[in-house]
Amino acid sequence: VNIGGSFPFISWIDMFPGTQNGLDLFNSPAAKQMVIQRYILTGETLNADNSVHNTFMNEINQMGWPINCRNVALSNGSCNGTPTFPDNSNLLSISGRRSMTYLGSLWRSLAASAIAPLNYRYRFINGWNNPQFNNSSLGWEFPLALFSTNSSFVIDFNIKSVPRTGTAQIYRGDIYSSKKILGLINVNNYFLKCHVNSNTSMLALDNAPGGSYDLNQFGFNPQQIQSQLPAFFQGYMNTVVSQPRFCFVPTVSSLAFTNAQNFLFSNICGVVNCQSAIGISDHYAPQENQLHISYTQTSANWLLQAQSLSGNCVKICATDISIDGPKTVCTSGSNYSLVTPMTGATVTWSVSPTNLVSLTANGGNVTLIKTGGNGSVILTANVTNACGGLVSKSRKIQVGLASYIPYKINYYNPNGTTLCSGQAYSYQLLPNDGTTLFDNGITGVEWTGNPGSASVSYNAGSYYISSPTYVDGSAAQLIFHGTPGMSPLPVQVKVSIGNACGWTGDSGDPATYILPQNGNSTLVYCGAGLMMISPNPVQNTLTINLSGTSAQTSTESKNAKLSTVKEIAGKPATAGKHIKILDATGNVRKHVIIDASAPQAKLDVSTLPSGVYFVEISDHTNKETHKIIIQR
Numbered sequence: 001v002n003i004g005g006s007f008p009f010i011s012w013i014d015m016f017p018g019t020q021n022g023l024d025l026f027n028s029p030a031a032k033q034m035v036i037q038r039y040i041l042t043g044e045t046l047n048a049d050n051s052v053h054n055t056f057m058n059e060i061n062q063m064g065w066p067i068n069c070r071n072v073a074l075s076n077g078s079c080n081g082t083p084t085f086p087d088n089s090n091l092l093s094i095s096g097r098r099s100m101t102y103l104g105s106l107w108r109s110l111a112a113s114a115i116a117p118l119n120y121r122y123r124f125i126n127g128w129n130n131p132q133f134n135n136s137s138l139g140w141e142f143p144l145a146l147f148s149t150n151s152s153f154v155i156d157f158n159i160k161s162v163p164r165t166g167t168a169q170i171y172r173g174d175i176y177s178s179k180k181i182l183g184l185i186n187v188n189n190y191f192l193k194c195h196v197n198s199n200t201s202m203l204a205l206d207n208a209p210g211g212s213y214d215l216n217q218f219g220f221n222p223q224q225i226q227s228q229l230p231a232f233f234q235g236y237m238n239t240v241v242s243q244p245r246f247c248f249v250p251t252v253s254s255l256a257f258t259n260a261q262n263f264l265f266s267n268i269c270g271v272v273n274c275q276s277a278i279g280i281s282d283h284y285a286p287q288e289n290q291l292h293i294s295y296t297q298t299s300a301n302w303l304l305q306a307q308s309l310s311g312n313c314v315k316i317c318a319t320d321i322s323i324d325g326p327k328t329v330c331t332s333g334s335n336y337s338l339v340t341p342m343t344g345a346t347v348t349w350s351v352s353p354t355n356l357v358s359l360t361a362n363g364g365n366v367t368l369i370k371t372g373g374n375g376s377v378i379l380t381a382n383v384t385n386a387c388g389g390l391v392s393k394s395r396k397i398q399v400g401l402a403s404y405i406p407y408k409i410n411y412y413n414p415n416g417t418t419l420c421s422g423q424a425y426s427y428q429l430l431p432n433d434g435t436t437l438f439d440n441g442i443t444g445v446e447w448t449g450n451p452g453s454a455s456v457s458y459n460a461g462s463y464y465i466s467s468p469t470y471v472d473g474s475a476a477q478l479i480f481h482g483t484p485g486m487s488p489l490p491v492q493v494k495v496s497i498g499n500a501c502g503w504t505g506d507s508g509d510p511a512t513y514i515l516p517q518n519g520n521s522t523l524v525y526c527g528a529g530l531m532m533i534s535p536n537p538v539q540n541t542l543t544i545n546l547s548g549t550s551a552q553t554s555t556e557s558k559n560a561k562l563s564t565v566k567e568i569a570g571k572p573a574t575a576g577k578h579i580k581i582l583d584a585t586g587n588v589r590k591h592v593i594i595d596a597s598a599p600q601a602k603l604d605v606s607t608l609p610s611g612v613y614f615v616e617i618s619d620h621t622n623k624e625t626h627k628i629i630i631q632r
Contacts, residue, residue: 032056036253037203044196065279072282072306074299076211076292077251079269079285084207085243088163088170091206094225096237097178099152109145109177112138137189141177144189148179154188155237161206161246162198164265171196206243208250208264211292215244248292255283270391274317282306282385316345316383316391323381323395327441329357330400330501333369338381338393348382356399374400376440398441401504402497406440408432409493412462412627417521419491421482423624424532426461428475429495438469444498445473451489451523455479461536462627479532482525491521531617531624537631540606544579544615546599580616581605589613605630 025031032038032052039046065071100108116138145151156174175192222239229237252260252268256277263275272283284302325336338347349361356372368379380394412426419425429445431437437445447456457477459466464475480491497504532545579601581590589608594601596619605613608630615626 036205041196044194046196046199048201070281071279073255073276073280074303075251075254075285076290076294077209077249077254077285078287078289079251079272080287081265081267082209082289083265084212084245084247084289087204087207088168089161089207090158090242091161092159093240094157094237095155096233097152097154098233098236105145105148105151109141113142134190137191140189144179144181144187147181149183150180152178154178155233162202162204164204167197167199169195170198203261203264205250206246208247209289210247210250211254212245212289213248213292215241217291220244251285255285256280271318274319316385318391318393321383321391321393323379323393326500328398328500329368329370331370333367336366336368336379338364344385346384350380352378370399374403398499400501402440402442402499404504406432410463419480419521419523421480421523421525424477424479426463426477426627427493428463436469437471437474441499442471442497443500445471446496447476447478448494449478449480450492451480453481462629465537480523482523484525486525488522488524491523531626533615533626533628537629538605539632540604542603542605542628544601544603546577546601577617577619582614582616584612
């Protein structure tokens with residue numbers, strides 16, 4: 001940050017001649033080209049000044065990478081994301097307090113107040129017109145000193161590193177007199193008060209992983225700053241360099257990352273080859289931050305290897321690698337292979353646990369043969385290059401018949417755990433770990449239910465949504481049958497699961513019994529079911545099959561006895577069956593009345609948006625509700 005080299009009362013250039021060299025270097029054309037982010041302080045606001053750097057980088061990028069050679073990148077910064085020091089740390093502070101006697105404070109304050117109007121006229125105090133310099137505070141010094149019982153002069157300068165996120169104070173520069181008036185009131189009279197916060201566009205480069213610059217390595221001594229302060233402050237000020245070692249070139253810059261800012265503090269050890277520029281054939285990055293432009297035995301060995309004509313550090317990118325093969329391993333075995341194998345890379349296969357299958361590997365191919373019971377294994381391919389790069393890829397594979405342990409049943413019932421005989425209820429089988437049946441190699445599901453040998457409609461109900469990964473039968477509607485006067489009976493739902501190796505259980509095997517996810521259910525006799533709905537999900541026309549003996553078919557537009565919502569709300573009808581369609585918040589979106597003897601009704605739902613709805617039918621004695629999905 002260019003601060004102009006001076007502040008009121010303290011001219012850095014006069015006290016520290018080397019500062020001018022630093023400012024000249026900061027403002028040199030080469031620095032403007034190379035520095036990633038450059039800010040100019042105006043008042044207390046930092047404004048970016050990166051135009052020269054951006055122009056320079058555009059020119060370099062247009063030139064492209066060197067050709068007819070092998071380009072490699074070597075970093076002194078760690079690849080594991082280790083920061084150089086904690087976030088928003090103190091970097092440098094110069095602070096202290098010089099107490100003054102009453103007379104000492106009085107004559108100095110008198111001098112300051114006398115200088116104030118002259119300074120405004122002749123401008124002889126360095127930085128007098130700086131926005132943070134309070135010239136009027138000089139005029140107040142003597143009046144305050146007259147009533148002061150305790151006076152001191154305070155300097156408080158502090159520099160912090162830029163935070164990774166948000167904004168925070170990164171500079172504080174205060175010079176003020178501290179007085180206690182009449183022994184009661186504390187007053188700070190600021191001659192200079194400058195507090196600067198970072199902005200969200202600034203990068204936290206000071207403590208980023210990277211090649212470090214260490215002030216101690218170059219003989220930097222904080223006491224040199226102390227010794228060059230004005231004599232008035234000698235022995236009262238304390239200079240502390242909290243972080244002499246700071247990032248000089250970030251790791252991601254050294255390795256020519258294409259989106260460097262996104263990976264500034266990330267562990268990139270396993271992804272360097274995928275994120276570095278296309279013109280870089282290989283890289284080296286240590287596990288810890290090193291001094292900038294230093295060489296270690298390890299990095300030197302790598303560089304020698306990279307220069308070897310026989311060296312082949314092929315790029316390995318996890319995004320390019322996948323394991324191809326069936327989702328299941330049966331007794332005849334299954335073959336697997338790496339997709340997009342890389343010439344020059346070494347592939348090592350492993351499987352866990354090892355008691356279910358045998359493994360025979362041949363480069364990028366492997367064969368698994370079932371040797372134990374049923375279960376699942378994780379097949380892993382470790383891909384390495386000659387320079388130590390490593391990428392791992394894993395995949396879950398079912399061995400033998402599917403197991404019931406990782407699965408659950410969901411079902412929809414607006415009446416809780418009580419099921420009515422004759423009504424259709426939606427059921428769904430799905431894995432318990434957030435995956436899909438398709439991912440687990442399941443190819444089909446069969447349902448049975450008791451009591452009453454439930455009727456099953458496959459690929460139907462509220463849970464059915466057609467998709468390329470939908471497993472046949474995994475969503476179904478079940479209707480349980482009862483008789484008048486029956487006692488409540490527990491409901492049992494049983495499934496058989498099929499994969500490439502066969503079916504687990506069958507309809508007569510009690511071991512296939514799985515409790516629904518939302519608890520046990522009880523079947524009661526509720527009379528004949530009032531309706532069955534199809535299709536579900538529905539696009540435009542919903543067909544409702546109703547109990548009754550008449551052959552009449554009722555439709556919303558023609559044959560049904562219709563009534564508007566307003567009319568029904570004003571005077572409820574006493575005849576016919578009421579059909580309502582309610583949205584998820586309970587609002588009635590359609591309401592019709594049909595003849596009590598009509599066996600079927602067709603409702604046009606094309607005007608309703610896609611989503612979840614509820615169809616409610618009542619005949620003033622019974623009421624039944626079904627969930628539907630409108631999907632287009």
